[in-house]
Each structure stands twice: as structure tokens, then as C-alpha cells.
Amino acid sequence: MAIFPPVQRVWWNEPIERTEILWITISLVWAIILFFMMPYWHLAGEQNLSNEAYKIRPEVFAERTEAMAEKYTVREEGDTGIPVVRPPAGSDIYMLGRLWEWWPILELEKDQTYRLHLSSMDYQHGFSLLPENINLQVHPDYEMVVTIKPNRAGEYSVVCNEYCGIGHHTMVGKIYVVDK
Amino acid sequence: MANDANFRTCPDTGFKIHLPADRLIKWNAVTGVVFLLIGGIFGIAVALTRWPTVHLLPADMFYLVLTAHGFNALLVWIIFFEMAILYFASSVLLGCRLATPKWAWAAYALMLIGAVVTNIAVLRGDSSVMFTSYVPMKAAPDFYLGIIVFAVGALIGCFVFFGTLVIAKREKTYEGSLPLVTFGAVTAAIIAVFTIGSGAVILIPTLLWSVDLVAHIDTLMYKIVWWALGHGSQQINVAAQIALWYALAAILFGAKPLSEKVSRTAFLLYILFLQLASAHHLLVDPGLSSEYKIFNTSYALYLAVLASMIHGLTVPGAVEAAQRKKGYNNGLFEWLRRAPWGNPSFSGFALSLVLFGFLGGISGVMMGTEQLNIITHNTMYVPGHFHGTVVVGTTLTFMAFAYWVVPVLWQRELVFPGLAKWQPYLFGIGMGLASVFMMGAGTLGIPRRHWDINFADAVMSYDFPGAAYLMMGLNGLAALIGGVGGAIFILNMVGTILWGKKKVKAAAAEEKAPEQPAAVSSYGNAGTLAVPGTFTLAMVFLVAFVLYYFVNWKYLAGVWPLS
Numbered sequence: 060m061a062i063f064p065p066v067q068r069v070w071w072n073e074p075i076e077r078t079e080i081l082w083i084t085i086s087l088v089w090a091i092i093l094f095f096m097m098p099y100w101h102l103a104g105e106q107n108l109s110n111e112a113y114k115i116r117p118e119v120f121a122e123r124t125e126a127m128a129e130k131y132t133v134r135e136e137g138d139t140g141i142p143v144v145r146p147p148a149g150s151d152i153y154m155l156g157r158l159w160e161w162w163p164i165l166e167l168e169k170d171q172t173y174r175l176h177l178s179s180m181d182y183q184h185g186f187s188l189l190p191e192n193i194n195l196q197v198h199p200d201y202e203m204v205v206t207i208k209p210n211r212a213g214e215y216s217v218v219c220n221e222y223c224g225i226g227h228h229t230m231v232g233k234i235y236v237v238d239k
Numbered sequence: 240m241a242n243d244a245n246f247r248t249c250p251d252t253g254f255k256i257h258l259p260a261d262r263l264i265k266w267n268a269v270t271g272v273v274f275l276l277i278g279g280i281f282g283i284a285v286a287l288t289r290w291p292t293v294h295l296l297p298a299d300m301f302y303l304v305l306t307a308h309g310f311n312a313l314l315v316w317i318i319f320f321e322m323a324i325l326y327f328a329s330s331v332l333l334g335c336r337l338a339t340p341k342w343a344w345a346a347y348a349l350m351l352i353g354a355v356v357t358n359i360a361v362l363r364g365d366s367s368v369m370f371t372s373y374v375p376m377k378a379a380p381d382f383y384l385g386i387i388v389f390a391v392g393a394l395i396g397c398f399v400f401f402g403t404l405v406i407a408k409r410e411k412t413y414e415g416s417l418p419l420v421t422f423g424a425v426t427a428a429i430i431a432v433f434t435i436g437s438g439a440v441i442l443i444p445t446l447l448w449s450v451d452l453v454a455h456i457d458t459l460m461y462k463i464v465w466w467a468l469g470h471g472s473q474q475i476n477v478a479a480q481i482a483l484w485y486a487l488a489a490i491l492f493g494a495k496p497l498s499e500k501v502s503r504t505a506f507l508l509y510i511l512f513l514q515l516a517s518a519h520h521l522l523v524d525p526g527l528s529s530e531y532k533i534f535n536t537s538y539a540l541y542l543a544v545l546a547s548m549i550h551g552l553t554v555p556g557a558v559e560a561a562q563r564k565k566g567y568n569n570g571l572f573e574w575l576r577r578a579p580w581g582n583p584s585f586s587g588f589a590l591s592l593v594l595f596g597f598l599g600g601i602s603g604v605m606m607g608t609e610q611l612n613i614i615t616h617n618t619m620y621v622p623g624h625f626h627g628t629v630v631v632g633t634t635l636t637f638m639a640f641a642y643w644v645v646p647v648l649w650q651r652e653l654v655f656p657g658l659a660k661w662q663p664y665l666f667g668i669g670m671g672l673a674s675v676f677m678m679g680a681g682t683l684g685i686p687r688r689h690w691d692i693n694f695a696d697a698v699m700s701y702d703f704p705g706a707a708y709l710m711m712g713l714n715g716l717a718a719l720i721g722g723v724g725g726a727i728f729i730l731n732m733v734g735t736i737l738w739g740k741k742k743v744k745a746a747a748a749e750e751k752a753p754e755q756p757a758a759v760s761s762y763g764n765a766g767t768l769a770v771p772g773t774f775t776l777a778m779v780f781l782v783a784f785v786l787y788y789f790v791n792w793k794y795l796a797g798v799w800p801l802s
């Protein structure tokens with residue numbers, strides 16, 4: 060019994076029960092499938108994160124974001140006048156997270172690709188794009204680059220899902236995807 | 240051998256129990272249960288706040304209480320109880336005196352002081368940084384200090400355990416190899432040492448940073464090292480809980496492992512691979528390569544998952560073999576039907592095995608897949624997963640063990656045996672449902688650690704579908720049911736210890752552990768019957784696993800292309 064020493068001191072020499080061997084074999088095959096699904100998806104799947112990332116100072120990232128906004132703002136929205144920015148298809152687009160907003164609002168064209176740059180000005184934030192349910196972790200001092208291809212038109216929300224202090228639950232941004 | 244006057248013989252089990260170990264096991268277990276009560280109350284408050292129509296607490300209190308819930312329920316309760324398990328698995332199972340009881344008391348004192356210090360820091364309101372305390376969000380210095388002091392205590396406890404093993408070997412208190420349960424406890428203790436070491440590496444600099452002695456902590460490095468603590472400590476739980484499964488199978492059924500070699504090798508795989516796992520929490524973070532993520536998140540080649548799947552067969556397999564030997568041999572499942580479902584030690588054990596595998600295990604592998612993490616990271620799916628591991632797995636197992644060990648050590652009868660019969664079902668099914676509803680809410684995008692999914696104070700908002708609100712409401716309801724189960728457990732334990740009826744010598748019927756291995760034949764095929772029932776159940780598990788896994792790939796394939 061498991062609460063007493065095994066009868067034979069050298070338990071390594073025991074034969075293994077047949078059911079166990081069968082189950083271990085099945086489990087091992089499944090483990091290998093689980094493993095190779097990940098590299099397989101890198102080759103065949105469409106949803107993979109790039110490994111492109113840079114160390115960056117928050118003020119530099121803010122400058123780049125503001126430069127993009129200055130160039131491509133098409134209108135302002137709401138009481139706070141947050142800019143809606145429509146950068147050209149295929150370009151580098153920026154969204155920054157800070158206490159407690161995602162800035163600016165982006166307007167993208169359907170079925171076009173964009174290089175989305177994300178970073179934080181202060182704490183860590185969580186970029187949760189809804190209703191797609193795409194979730195990325197956003198760090199200060201790191202710039203993450205992901206190529207996205209919005210394939211459905213509509214209004215998307217970016218909810219912060221990394222706890223970032225007392226106003227965390229008010230941190231929501233927007234991305235519009237429009238037909239050309 | 241040490242002075243025999245320092246030992247008593249347990250009338251139920253025949254174990255020779257070292258009196259200082261006896262006291263230490265009791266104090267660690269009881270302290271753990273007190274913190275379970277505290278953590279549980281905070282947990283109910285969290286669930287009721289996240290129930291949209293109730294929305295109990297204001298925002299600042301919610302984040303405070305959520306931090307306190309994580310710290311007490313995930314760390315303090317579990318580690319205190321694990322100290323009791325380590326002392327039990329060494330001193331009691333090996334019939335050996337506990338090494339350096341004074342150090343063990345020092346360990347206990349440090350853990351208690353650390354737990355109190357951190358709790359004060361949290362309750363004061365200036366350290367609502369969540370259990371994970373991601374930099375650069377700063378808590379008060381005593382928040383980190385308390386955790387460090389607690390961890391030093393736990394580390395000392397591990398070394399008392401190792402010391403006891405050395406003494407038992409030298410004083411020849413047992414013959415041959417360690418019992419399997421002790422072997423599992425060794426696994427847990429080795430992982431604990433690694434984990435606590437990682438904790439020191441990250442929390443000491445963070446403490447210094449919080450008092451401005453260190454200028455900067457890199458956020459990515461913090462997460463990688465912190466999760467060697469945060470995830471590693473969950474692997475202590477897995478190892479300890481599986482060791483207890485084997486113990487309960489032996490105690491309740493006289494079951495012996497199908498083969499020692501397989502079960503022990505599976506524990507060994509845990510030591511080698513299970514603690515790799517910190518990348519689970521960094522799969523959608525910048526700055527790490529896919530190669531690293533894939534290697535780390537899969538525990539090399541899912542070899543730790545393989546180990547868990549092995550235990551998932553061999554634990555119930557041992558029970559089946561024992562039951563069949565007793566003559567419950569009809570059909571596939573007579574052995575299971577005729578199991579003592581009214582004994583909370585058994586029902587808790589059986590439920591935790593099933594729920595841990597189906598809820599915690601499958602969801603953990605799914606969410607730990609590099610790309611699938613994109614659709615689950617930081618959503619309610621994550622707490623859904625770990626309530627499936629830590630609550631209905633570890634905590635329920637510890638409860639099941641407590642129903643056996645508390646009456647035995649204190650020599651008292653349970654005060655409310657009728658309630659105890661229902662308790663594992665209430666707790667297991669309540670918290671199991673909570674876990675399912677949280678995962679459901681997560682797949683609809685509900686964020687974790689979030690006070691207001693209505694976004695009432697926000698400039699912009701998002702309308703979650705009605706189903707998401709329903710899930711969060713049902714989660715609150717299920718947590719209440721689980722909470723009632725938890726309360727009954729605590730009432731039963733405290734009641735039994737304080738005013739339980741003293742056991743009469745002869746009446747020690749139910750918890751009686753089987754006698755020494757006279758009845759056990761030698762190991763290996765010869766003595767073991769086939770276990771077709773268990774194998775069938777294992778295949779059901781596998782099919783559920785495969786289907787669920789690929790369904791989530793299908794979900795992933797439906798979202799925006801990313802590269």
C-alpha cells in the first residue's frame with residue numbers, strides 16, 4: 060500500500076501492468092500531438108503573434124503615436140475630444156495604454172493589414188479586443204508589433220484586462236473597422 | 240531511537256506518532272483552516288461583487304478584497320496545510336521522530352508572522368496590487384516583506400521534512416524504500432524549494448525597490464521569475480494532492496498502486512518538468528520568442544501533462560483493483576457503485592480527482608497552448624481554470640484527507656457526521672460550477688479582476704452579451720453553494736476539535752486504516768487484476784480532452800488574422 064514501504068525494495072524491477080502501458084502509450088502520443096500543434100499553427104494557421112518587439116522609452120512611443128494622430132486624424136469623438144485616426148492601409152499604427160485610457164481611436168479598413176504597435180506609458184495593461192476576444196499583454200518600456208488584418212466591419216472595443224489601479228474598470232478604447 | 244516516552248501509538252491506525260510532530264501537524268493544519276475561512280469569506284465577497292445585479296462592494300474595496308482573497312486562499316491556507324502533510328508523510332508514515340521540532344516551530348511562527356504582516360498591509364488599503372503584484376505598480380514594503388518571511392518559514396519546514404527522512408533512514412524506522420505517499424511528498428518538497436528560491440530572487444529586489452534602494456525592476460523579467468514562484472507553487476499543490484489521493488486510496492480501500500514504478504516515475508517527471516511553466520503567463524507578452532514560449536509552456540514535450548494523465552489512471556485503477564479483489568467484480572463499474580459514497584473522505588477524493596482532471600487539467604492545457612492563449616489571456620477563463628485546479632482539486636482533496644486525519648489525530652468523533660456526508664458534494668459541485676461559469680464568461684471576453692463590466696463610469700464602453708451577465712450571475716450563485724460547503728467543512732473541523740466526543744477505543748470503525756501489508760501480495764502483474772472500468776473512464780476523459788482542445792482551435796481560427 061502507498062502508505063507503507065513497497066514490499067520489494069527495488070521497485071524499479073517490477074513489471075508494469077498492461078493497462079498502464081497502453082494508457083502511457085496513448086497519453087504520450089497525445090502529448091506529442093499537443094506539442095506539435097503549436098509549430099504546426101505557425102506554419103499553417105493565421106493567428107500567430109510575431110516575435111517583433113523593442114525596448115522603448117514611454118516618451119518616444121508617445122511621440123510616435125502623437126505623430127501618427129496628428130497626420131491622420133479624421134474627426135474627434137465624445138466630450139473629451141479623443142481623436143479618431145485613420146492611417147493608410149498597410150501602415151504602422153500605434154495605440155498606447157495609460158491610466159486610464161487607450162489612445163487614440165483607430166479607424167481601419169476591412170481586409171487590409173496594419174502593423175499595430177502597442178506599449179504602455181505607466182503600468183502594465185491588457186489589450187482585450189472585443190467581441191473578437193483577442194488579448195495581448197502591454198508592458199511599459201516594451202513595444203510590441205503585431206500585424207493585424209481586420210476581416211469584419213464594425214465597432215470594436217478595447218477593454219483593459221490587466222489590473223492597473225482604481226480606475227482600471229473605466230479603461231476602454233475603440234477600433235472602428237469600415238468597408239472601403 | 241529517541242526516547243519512547245515521546246511517542247504514542249495511534250489506537251485507530253497503529254502508527255507510532257511522535258508527540259512533537261503530532262502537535263506541529265495539528266497546529267499547521269488548524270492554522271491553515273483558519274486562513275481558509277478568511278480567504279473563503281473574501282472569495283464570497285468577490286463573487287458577489289462580480290454578480291452584476293448584486294455588485295456588493297465599492298471599487299476600492301473590491302480590489303483590496305480580491306488581493307486578500309488570492310493571498311489567503313491560494314498561498315496561506317494551502318502552504319500551512321502542506322506543512323502538516325509533509326510532517327505527516329515523514330514523521331507519522333515512517334514512524335520516526337521529527338527532526339528539530341524547534342526549527343519546525345520557528346518555521347510555523349515565521350509563516351504566521353509573514354501571513355499576518357502581509358494581510359495587515361493589504362487590509363490597510365495601500366497594497367491593493369493583486370496577488371501577482373506586477374511591477375511597476377508598487378505595494379507598501381511590508382506587503383513584500385510579509386510574503387518573504389512567510390516563504391522563509393515554509394523553506395525551513397521543507398528542510399525539517401528532509402531532515403526527518405534522513406533520521407528515519409539512519410535510525411532504520413522503516414525497511415526498504417520510502418512509501419509512495421512519502422515519495423510524492425518528497426516531490427512536493429523539492430518543487431517547493433525551487434519555487435521559494437525563485438520567489439526570493441524576485442521578491443527581495445522588489446522589496447528593495449519599494450523602499451527606493453533599487454531603481455528599476457524590469458516588468459518582463461519580474462513576470463518570468465515571479466511566475467516560477469506563482470506557478471511553481473501550484474505544482475507543489477498538485478504533487479501534494481496526488482500523494483494524498485494515493486494515501487486515501489490506501490486508507491479507504493487498502494489499495495496498492497498498480498505498479499510502484501509507473502507512479503514513482505510520474506512523480507519524477509513532475510520534478511523534472513512541471514516547474515518549467517512560468518511562460519504560461521507570458522504567452523501574449525512582448526519580447527519572448529515563440530521557440531521559448533513553446534518549449535516552456537509545454538513542459539518540454541508535455542511530459543508533466545503525461546505524468547498527470549498517468550496518475551489519473553493509476554489512482555482510480557488502484558481503487559478498482561482493490562475493490563475487485565474484495566469481490567465487487569460485476570460489470571465495468573460495480574467496484575465504483577459499491578464505493579463508500581457517503582464517507583466524505585471518499586466522496587471528496589473521488590470528486591476532486593474527476594473535477595481536477597476535467598475542469599482544471601483540460602482547461603490548463605488548452606489555455607497554456609501558445610496561440611490559444613490569445614483568446615483566453617486575462618479573461619475570466621483564467622480564474623475559471625485555477626478554481627478547477629486549486630479549489631475543486633487541491634482544497635477538496637485536503638478536505639477529504641482532513642475528514643480522516645482530524646478524528647484520528649485528535650481521537651474525537653466528527654460533530655456533524657450527517658452534514659459531513661453532504662459537504663464534499665456541496666463544495667465540489669458548487670465550486671465546480673463556479674469554475675465552469677467563469678470559463679464560460681471568459682470565452683465571451685469578460686475580463687478578470689474587473690469591478691464593473693457595465694462600464695458605468697467609463698468614457699467609452701462595451702456591451703457584453705446577455706449570456707455573459709448570466710454567467711457571472713450563475714457564478715455568484717454557484718460560489719454561494721460552494722461557500723456553504725466550505726462553511727460546513729470549517730464548522731465540522733473546528734467543532735470536532737473543540738467539542739467532539741472522545742473516541743471510545745473499540746468504536747473506531749470507519750476511519751480505520753488497514754493493517755500492515757500482510758494481505759498485500761508482491762507487486763507486479765501477478766497480484767494485480769485488470770482495471771477495465773478505470774480504463775474506460777480514462778478513455779472518456781481523453782475523448783473530452785481531444786474534442787475540447789480542437790474546438791478551441793476552431794474558435795481561434797475565427798478571429799482576425801494576426802502575424
